[in-house]
Amino acid sequence: LLVGVGSDHTDRESEAYSVALSKQACPKVSGRTFWRFADVADRWDEMVLRSFTAERTPYQEGLAASLLNPLDLVARWEQREGRVFGPGSLMFCGTVPTLNGIVRTESLTVELSDPRTGSVLSHQYSIRELPVVA
Numbered sequence: 001l002l003v004g005v006g007s008d009h010t011d012r013e014s015e016a017y018s019v020a021l022s023k024q025a026c027p028k029v030s031g032r033t034f035w036r037f038a039d040v041a042d043r044w045d046e047m048v049l050r051s052f053t054a055e056r057t058p059y060q061e062g063l064a065a066s067l068l069n070p071l072d073l074v075a076r077w078e079q080r081e082g083r084v085f086g087p088g089s090l091m092f093c094g095t096v097p098t099l100n101g102i103v104r105t106e107s108l109t110v111e112l113s114d115p116r117t118g119s120v121l122s123h124q125y126s127i128r129e130l131p132v133v134a
Contacts (some may be wrong), residue, residue, distance in 0.1 A: 043116050
């Protein structure tokens with residue numbers, strides 16, 4: 001089991017009437033570097049999740065302890081689906097609150113940091129709002 005950073009960005013306006021549609025409207029973003037969960041499991045709850053806007057303004061911050069443990073999420077998924085969460089599978093496991101409400105930005109940087117080692121997984125992606133055409 002590997003852990004990394006990513007985003008299942010949503011379209012906020014469509015989220016008001018369909019969460020599923022809001023998630024389908026935006027591509028899923030994943031960093032390219034991962035840690036083995038077994039290597040960080042003993043300190044998982046201490047990990048810090050952060051994101052920053054294009055101007056490097058802090059946008060989100062919280063402890064991984066505020067999310068369900070990845071092993072619990074996988075077990076719940078396997079029980080519900082009746083199959084193994086196998087190689088090539090990807091699961092987003094939650095988000096931490098925004099610091100000052102929802103804002104629009106041209107890019108977002110997402111991070112997972114390990115305070116014990118100083119290691120950080122980081123990924124930056126651009127956001128392009130499509131014009132409303134109808």
